[in-house]
Amino acid sequence: MTATTTREPRPPAAGEGGDEPILRLRGIGKEFFGNSVLRGIDLDVRPGEVHALVGENGAGKSTLMKIIAGVHRPDAGTIELDGATTTFASPLAAQHAGVSTVFQEFNLLPERSVAENVYLGREPRRAGVLVDRRRMHEDTDTLLADLGLSSLSALQRVGSLSVAQQQIVEIVKAVSYDARIISMDEPTAALADQEVELLYELVHRLKERGVAILYVSHRLKEIFDLCDTITVLKDGNHVLTTPTADIDPDGLVRTMVGREFAGYFPDKDPAVSPGEVRLSLQGVGNTQVDDVSFDVHAGEIVALAGLQGSGRTEIAHGIFGIAGFTRGEVLVGGRAVDVRSPRQAVRAGLALVTEDRKAEGLALGQSILANARLVLDSVMPRTADRRSRRIPGILSSLELVASSQEAEVQYLSGGNQQKVVLAKWLVTDPQVIVLDEPTRGIDVGAKRAVYDLMRELTASGVAVLVISSELPEVVAMADRILVMRDGRLAGELPAGSDEETVMALATGAGEDSAEHVAVDLDAVARTDDLPGADRAAPPADDPARPGGPKEDR
Amino acid sequence: MSTAVATAAPTARAASRRHRRIGSTEIVYLALVGILVVAGVLVAVGGGNLFSTANTAYMLTQTSLLGFVAIGQTFVILCRSLDLSVGYVVALSSIVGATTMAGDPSRVWLGVLAALGVAGLVGLVNGLVVTKLRVNPFIATLGVGLIIKGYLDTQFKGPTGEVPASFQGFGYTRIGPVPVSTIVMLVVAAVGVVLLTRTRPGYHMFAVGGNADVARLSGIRTDRTLVLAHVLCSMCAGLAGLLIAARFGTGNALVYSYGLDLDSIAAVVLGGTLLLGGRGSVVGTVGGVLILAVLDTVFNVLDVDPFFKDVLRGVVIIAAVALYARRQIDPASSRARFRPHRPARPTRQGGASA
Numbered sequence: 001m002t003a004t005t006t007r008e009p010r011p012p013a014a015g016e017g018g019d020e021p022i023l024r025l026r027g028i029g030k031e032f033f034g035n036s037v038l039r040g041i042d043l044d045v046r047p048g049e050v051h052a053l054v055g056e057n058g059a060g061k062s063t064l065m066k067i068i069a070g071v072h073r074p075d076a077g078t079i080e081l082d083g084a085t086t087t088f089a090s091p092l093a094a095q096h097a098g099v100s101t102v103f104q105e106f107n108l109l110p111e112r113s114v115a116e117n118v119y120l121g122r123e124p125r126r127a128g129v130l131v132d133r134r135r136m137h138e139d140t141d142t143l144l145a146d147l148g149l150s151s152l153s154a155l156q157r158v159g160s161l162s163v164a165q166q167q168i169v170e171i172v173k174a175v176s177y178d179a180r181i182i183s184m185d186e187p188t189a190a191l192a193d194q195e196v197e198l199l200y201e202l203v204h205r206l207k208e209r210g211v212a213i214l215y216v217s218h219r220l221k222e223i224f225d226l227c228d229t230i231t232v233l234k235d236g237n238h239v240l241t242t243p244t245a246d247i248d249p250d251g252l253v254r255t256m257v258g259r260e261f262a263g264y265f266p267d268k269d270p271a272v273s274p275g276e277v278r279l280s281l282q283g284v285g286n287t288q289v290d291d292v293s294f295d296v297h298a299g300e301i302v303a304l305a306g307l308q309g310s311g312r313t314e315i316a317h318g319i320f321g322i323a324g325f326t327r328g329e330v331l332v333g334g335r336a337v338d339v340r341s342p343r344q345a346v347r348a349g350l351a352l353v354t355e356d357r358k359a360e361g362l363a364l365g366q367s368i369l370a371n372a373r374l375v376l377d378s379v380m381p382r383t384a385d386r387r388s389r390r391i392p393g394i395l396s397s398l399e400l401v402a403s404s405q406e407a408e409v410q411y412l413s414g415g416n417q418q419k420v421v422l423a424k425w426l427v428t429d430p431q432v433i434v435l436d437e438p439t440r441g442i443d444v445g446a447k448r449a450v451y452d453l454m455r456e457l458t459a460s461g462v463a464v465l466v467i468s469s470e471l472p473e474v475v476a477m478a479d480r481i482l483v484m485r486d487g488r489l490a491g492e493l494p495a496g497s498d499e500e501t502v503m504a505l506a507t508g509a510g511e512d513s514a515e516h517v518a519v520d521l522d523a524v525a526r527t528d529d530l531p532g533a534d535r536a537a538p539p540a541d542d543p544a545r546p547g548g549p550k551e552d553r
Numbered sequence: 554m555s556t557a558v559a560t561a562a563p564t565a566r567a568a569s570r571r572h573r574r575i576g577s578t579e580i581v582y583l584a585l586v587g588i589l590v591v592a593g594v595l596v597a598v599g600g601g602n603l604f605s606t607a608n609t610a611y612m613l614t615q616t617s618l619l620g621f622v623a624i625g626q627t628f629v630i631l632c633r634s635l636d637l638s639v640g641y642v643v644a645l646s647s648i649v650g651a652t653t654m655a656g657d658p659s660r661v662w663l664g665v666l667a668a669l670g671v672a673g674l675v676g677l678v679n680g681l682v683v684t685k686l687r688v689n690p691f692i693a694t695l696g697v698g699l700i701i702k703g704y705l706d707t708q709f710k711g712p713t714g715e716v717p718a719s720f721q722g723f724g725y726t727r728i729g730p731v732p733v734s735t736i737v738m739l740v741v742a743a744v745g746v747v748l749l750t751r752t753r754p755g756y757h758m759f760a761v762g763g764n765a766d767v768a769r770l771s772g773i774r775t776d777r778t779l780v781l782a783h784v785l786c787s788m789c790a791g792l793a794g795l796l797i798a799a800r801f802g803t804g805n806a807l808v809y810s811y812g813l814d815l816d817s818i819a820a821v822v823l824g825g826t827l828l829l830g831g832r833g834s835v836v837g838t839v840g841g842v843l844i845l846a847v848l849d850t851v852f853n854v855l856d857v858d859p860f861f862k863d864v865l866r867g868v869v870i871i872a873a874v875a876l877y878a879r880r881q882i883d884p885a886s887s888r889a890r891f892r893p894h895r896p897a898r899p900t901r902q903g904g905a906s907a
Contacts, residue, residue, distance in 0.1 A: 092772045107770060109763040111832040120760055121771035123753050130751045290891040487891060 019046045022082060022212055023068070023099070023181055029076030030063055037063050041077070041238045043231060045181055050203060050213045052223045052244070055233035056256055056471065056503075061216050064233070065185055068214065069101035070094030100174030102184045104309075106166055108173075110159030115140035117158050118173045143176055147205055164195030171202060175211070182206065183214035188222060189309040200226060218307040220249045220509040232256055249509040250500070257471055257499040264448070265476035266455050274300040274479065277334065278463035279350075279432045281319070284328030288314040289487045292328070296432065296463040301454055303474040304467045306484030306506050312467045313355055315484070316434045319465075320345045320352040333431055346379045351430035353421055355437045355467075357414075361421040364410035368395070368402055371409050372423045380428070387427050394423045398449055415446025422453060433457060435466045439473060451477060471499040577825025577833075577877060581840035584873075588844060592851040601854055608850055609730040615846040617734040618793055620839060622813045623820040624738075624745050625789025627838045628782040630821050631749070633762040633830030634683060634690040636783065638675065638698030639790040639817055640809040645701050646672045646794030648804030651714025658717040665795060672791025673784050675701065680780030698814075705806040712803035724799030734796050741792065745835035748785075758782055762830025819870045820845055825877060844869070 021044035028041040038060045045051050053061050066072045068079075070088030078085050081097055088094035091101070108117050115136045116123075124139070126132040140154035149168060152161075158169060167187055174182045188196045203213055203226055215227055223230060224244060232239040232255045240255055247255075275298035284292050289311040296302045304312045318325040321339035329336050332348045339345045345352070354360035362371050372391045376384040392405070398419040402412060409420055418438065425433060435454070439447045454477060457464055468474050474481055481493040483505040491505050503509070589603075596603040622639050629636045646668035654664035675697060682693040726733040749755035757778045760768035768775050790813075797808050818828075824841030826833025848869065852862040 091770050107764075107767045109760055109767060109831065111763055112759060116756065116759075121757070121768070121773045123756055125753065130747075131753060131756060133751070285891060287891055 019048070020083065021046050021080075024080040024083075025064075025068075025077065026080070027077035028064065028067060028074045028079070030060075030067060030072060031075050036236060038067075038074075038236045041233070043238075043241070045212045045214055047180070047210045047212050048207050049229060050207060050215055050227045052227035052230045053214060053216045053233065054218070054223060054230060054252065054256060055239075056469075059233040059256075060236040061233055062185065065101060065183055065214070065216060068094070068099060068181075068183055069103075070099070095174075095177050095179070098178055098180040100177055100179035100182050102167065102170045102174060102182065102187060104185050104189060106170060108158050108166060108169060110157070112158060113154065114144075114152060114156050114158060114161075114169055114172075115154035117169060118143070118154075118176050120173075140172075140176075143172055147172060147175065147202060149202070162195065164191050164198050167191070168198065168202060171206075175206070179211065181212045181214065183216070185216045186218065186309070187215070188217065188219060189307075196222070218507050220252060220504075220507045223252075224249060249504070253500045253503050253507070253509060257503055264444075265473070266448075266451050268479075269455060269459060272299050272455075272458050274298065275461060278332065279319070279465065280329075280331035280334075281315075282329040282331070284315075284318060284325040284330060286314070286318055286323060286326045288323070289318065289325075289484075290327075292484075292489050294482055294489065294492070296465050298431075298461045298463050299458045300479045301458055301464045301466060301477055303478035303481045304465060304484060305469075305471070305474045305481055305502050306490070308469065310484040310506065311487040312484050313436055314487070316352055316354075316436050316465075316467060319434060320350060343379055346375060346428060346430075349429075349431035351425035351428060351433040353418075353425060353433070353435045353438055355440070357417055357421050361424075362409050362417060365408055367406045368400070368409055368412075368420050369405040371420050372427065375424055375428050387429075390427055391423060394426050395419065398422060398453065399445075413443065413446075415442035415449075418442050418446060419449065422450070430462065432463045432465065435464065437467060437469065439468070439470065471502055474502060475499055578837040578840065580876070581824055581837050581844070585840055585844050585847070588847055592847055596851065596854050599855060603851065603854065606730045608854060610727060610732060611853070612846050612850040613730070613735040614732050615849055616839075616842050617732060617738040618796055619813065619816055619820060619845065620735075620738040620842045621741060621789045621793035621796065622817040623824075623838050623842050624742055624835055625786035626817040626821045627745065627824070627826055627833060627835050628749075628758060628789075629690070629779075629786045630818070630826050630828060631758045631762045631830055631833050632779050632782045633765070634779060634782065635818070636676075636679060636694045636786045636790075637691065637814050638679060638694040638701065639786065639793075640811065640814040641698040641701035641705065642672050642675050642787050642790040643794040643797060643811075643813055644705055644804075644806050644809040645675070646791040647798040647801070647808060648705070648709055648713050648794075648806060650795045651716050651798045651804030654714065654716050654720060654798075656715035656717050658719045661717060661720045664716075664720070668795050668798075669788050669791045672787045672794065674787075676784035676787025677780065679787065680783030683783065684776040684779050702809060705809065709804070709806040712801065712805050714798070714804045716798050716802050721799050721802055724796060724801075734799075737792075739839075741789065742835050742839050749835060754778060754781055759831060762827075762832075764831070816845065819866075822877075823870055823873045827877075828874075 023043070023045040025041060025043040028038055028043075029036065030038040041060075041064060043051075043053075043064070053064065055061050063072065067074050068088075070091045070093055073087065079087065081099070086097065088097065088099070094101070109120070112120075115133075118140050119136050124132045124135045126135070137154040141150075144150060144152050144154070149172070152165060152168065158166060161169065171182065171184075187199055191199065200222075203215075206213060215223070217223055227244050229241065230244055230247060230252065231241040232252070234256065277295045278298045279296040281295075282293050292311075292315060294302070304315060306312050314323065317323045319330060319339070321341045321344055324340055330339060331337065332350065337344070337348045339348060339350070342352070358364060363374065369388075369391065372395070373384060373388050376387055380387070395405070400416055400419045400423070402416060409417055412420070422438075435450075438450050442450075451473075454464055454466065466474075466477065475497060479495050481495075481497055481502060483490045483493065483502060485506055485508055490508070493501060493505065593603045596608075602608065622643065626636060626639065649671045650664045650668035653667040654660045679690075679694050679697050682688050682697065683690045686693070688696075723734060723737070724732075728736070747755075749758065757768065757773045757775075758781075760771065760773055761775045761778045765775050768778075793813070794804075794808075798804050820841040821833070821838050822828055822841070823844060824833070824837030824839070826837060845866070848862075848866060851857075852865075857865075
């Protein structure tokens, strides 16, 4: 490899264990708008080590990753690289220092080839001006071959690759920068089982080359399969760093969860008992979820738990016709409905409080009243005026704090904004209300108001489906807990289940059925329709791949 | 039965996906050939010959004028920008060229340089307003265009300057049926192709248009790339202005009413470049220009009602873009966990068919 821009990663440091850390974090702290997100985090990453970073949603993993990637700068503490204190002025600076990060959102150009993506911004040149395409392609192919990915080609258009292959292109890009530390943020979140294997292989090869890998994942199986060391974060604090061998999945789950929230949640009114079925999903599916069936009864709170990316929001979007289901049936109040747009969903008696209230819930530049009337005016104009008379009452029962109803919602706090969103839906008198992360980013008082509202809704016979990443909330509020994993329902838990059980189900801890199939790396990389093709068509039957992968399921 | 379907369908789909993807450029030229055939027949039925020297020359002259502008427009659109000032730049540079030459054959090159220099300067302003002042390119270039328009309207009421006979050759000389201006346009197109496919600035234009954040994170100076695209775009418009000056023998402010701004955008989009940037080619743009020129010529030869002419142009452009939109890769589907229309899982399927 002759390119000045490409260097071979350094050979693995001699000797096992006892290596000096490449990266050493000491006392890292970070605040956002006065909220402390990370406090006193210490972390050592050694060459050839796969280091897991785990914790619940909101524990601070992503922030820590972004600090290491140079996206955020820490407010306290030091970062040492090879023993020298350093600061990363930008993601690019971190990358040039040998610290690369593969984020969940792909940083690739789908319209360009693999080689063009890998060498983006530092294309090799000849004769001073022209891009040396031949060398670029050769270097990329060499790199791919070195990593055992000879079936990916430098010339393939990235947009034509599978998700797993795209992820691998990102990692290859990181390697081409001579990365000595590659951090991966939930690299398997969007991958099917067979694709995960591809990533495993690559991680092993990188490890052999002495690259340190910082692995953020919720999936306990992966962590125990892949990682040498585990660091647990909880609520922005460093809880534990341990060799993987010294902890078991149950112990890890116990370390990750568990907080005191006593007296924080309103108790269930014993007089309220579930009535008839209001919402029924029967074997629904689309590109993101598959074969999901459950009922929500009147007067019942059902929680949809699961990791980010497990398909919870996609269920809500499917029900509400944003990205509808292509399979299965949805019944509202016992009648089959074919909801193809949010408008039809509202007409059918559904309401959805979306996850991102600023982008999807509110017209920020308009007044409280205008926002609260938004759905009424557009979907039920004839009754809008009559119904809107209830708005002031609803707002005050939600304890909305604002100078007047004419105040623009953009100047309200997150909690008050959320109350406006809730009011917007309550005036439509929904039969079923779906709440997607209703308490995210709002203060404690507003959270309490949301919990009280959920109880009141059940008392008046509304069916409530709540999606939440906050396990204490799920456990305390729900009458039943449905847990999603990888786009399917992983199971249902009764009220009063503890957080560990929910987490274990969501992460697949201790589940034998989640066993990954050992698949020949090249064979997997060659197929371009992995999830569908491999499930529907056993690879051994595929004439295009003589020999077939070693599958022993 | 169900198992056979299950095994056959996905592989067939995968294979067809691999082979189906014909590039937009190929489609453009196929469409061009199709239109030429249909048009040739239509004209022949009417007793004419679409490919007579006069018609071909007319077609190609149309091509070169719009071609210059559209090639430039390709650069900015690739970068997810836009230039609405090109029409005014064409007019301005025709005047600058003609007044600088002032009928003196020895000042031809000076005039060319002045016209291109002024055009490039306008492009620089466009680029800086877009990148430094963060003004939406639509508004930025519209504003700059209006400023130029105001200057032209008040200062140059009629034809201005004089182009020496030697330079008028640029407008009228033909080699066989091919005008010199078309050859120059094709040379410019070739330079554009090399720029986009063989040089770093070209690569970076694709990146900036494809995803500016990705480009920035890869160390690309996105602002500089965008400014360069705008300068090149305006300079191409400057060439079109020189062609106008050569054909008219003088500079003319009124050419901005030719609608070159929107036509050039239409040609670029027709040529398969995404209006949102990141994908496209100069070759495709030239194809788009040729299609528009052929339509124009046919309408002229057949003496079509001008209203119907515009309607048909609009239909062609919309149809083309609708066709490309259908071929877009949907990022959501590339991240699909469960493929649509996939037969149910084998286990359940076995149960159902049993």
